[in-house]
Every structure is written in C-alpha cells, then in structure tokens.
Amino acid sequence: MSEIRPTVVLTHGGFVDGSGWRGVYDRLRALGHDVRVVQNPTITLEGDVGAVKQVLDDIDGPAILVGHSYGGVVITEAGSDPRVTGLVYITAFAADKGESVLSLVANPAPGAPVPPILPPRDGFLLLDRDKFAASFAGDLPADQAAFMADSQVPWGLAAADGAVTEAAWQSKPSWYLVAADDKMIPPAAQRQMAQRAGATVREVEGSHAVYVSQPQAVVDLIHTAVEAA
Secondary structure (H helix, E strand, O other), X not given: XXXXXXXXXXXXXXXXXXXXXXXXXXXXXXXXXOEEEEOOOOOOHHHHHHHHHHHHHOOOOOEEEEEEOOHHHHHHHHOOOOOEEEEEEEOOOOOOOOOOHHHHOOOOOOOOOOOOEOOOEOOEEOEOHHHHHHHHOOOOOHHHHHHHHHOOEOEEHHHHXXXXXXXXXXXXXXXXXXXXXXXOOOHHHXXXXXXXXXXXXXXXXXXXXXXXXXXXXXXXXXXXXXXXX
C-alpha cells in the first residue's frame, strides 16, 4: 500500500495575502500535488497559527507547511502538530523558541538593509509605499510591485512580536530557499537561520517576493520536500 503524499499548505507573511501564491499553486497542482492556501489574518501569531490548524483540520492525511517571511514564524509554531511532516521556508524567519520577527530584526548587522517599516499606527505596521518596490519586490514589473504596495495588508504588532513557544524544526525536517537579493531579510541572516535549523538549502538570485517572481524555483524545493517527506 503506497503512502499518502502530503498536502502542501502555503502560508504568507506580513503586508500581503495568500493571492501571491497563485503562480506556485498552479505549478504544484500541475505536478499533481494537493495544495491549500492559508489566509492568515496577520493580527496575532496565535490567530495565524489557528488559521493554519483550521486548514489542517480539513485535510485527510499529512501536510507539508510552507512559509514566506513572517509565515516562517507561523509554520515554526504550527509545525509541531503531528500531522505536519516537514517545513519549507521561503526567505522566511525560521525562529527558535522565544524568538519573534521583532526580536530577530532588532539588531541588524552593519550595512544590512533595513526594511522601510513605518511607525506603528493603531497597533499595525505598513511599509513605506514609495520604498516598497525596492525593498520587497525589486525583481517584479513596476506595475505589479505598485499594486502590491497599494494593496498592503496592515500587519499587527502582536503578530510581529509573537514569540515561538516550540520550534518545530527542532524535530521535523526542513528546507530553505535563500533569496540572495532580499532587501527585507538580509541573505546572511537567512543562511544563518537555515543552518541553525539544519535545513536543506537552495539559493537563487531573487527579491523578498521570490515566491511571486520565481515560482518555479519555489515549486522545485517544495516538490523535493514532499517527495522526501
């Protein structure tokens, strides 16, 4: 009797929603994968983990969690669920126990890019619209980057400051796609987190929006993870 192939669960990060996964979704489906996209509210980490678990509850069998950016913190916390067989980080925060996005970016290395996050307003964060393209989506067409900047989803401070209570990569296999041109999460920090997690690493020339600009590279890594898991 053949084993059930895990369902792929895609989890987005801050400032965006799940629609950015469309290119990845279509390619995974074409390869025969079952795929779900989490529309996590990005208000609190607890709420986003709950959104992932709701999706897991609707899946019959195991799952691979994929997280982009802040979505990496979400899958790190949600990934301890026994139904999860592996974790895929797409230029994401592979946080350890007690860490949050805000703690991980608190002391940037000299010369490292600093995301153009505006001062919080009513408990939410946004990126400077005029600097969005250069920092988040440098390898996307200008009109597409402009649309992403103008359709930003406010990111809750409670989500950005949400700390991991148990790091699933400590006990689950993981994979990591480093985006070498990322201006939101410094590539050196990505490599360090991937190494700490013991992840299988691939690297591409791409912006923070690599999941949109290079969906095939993302799909190749996810497919590898599913086959291994």
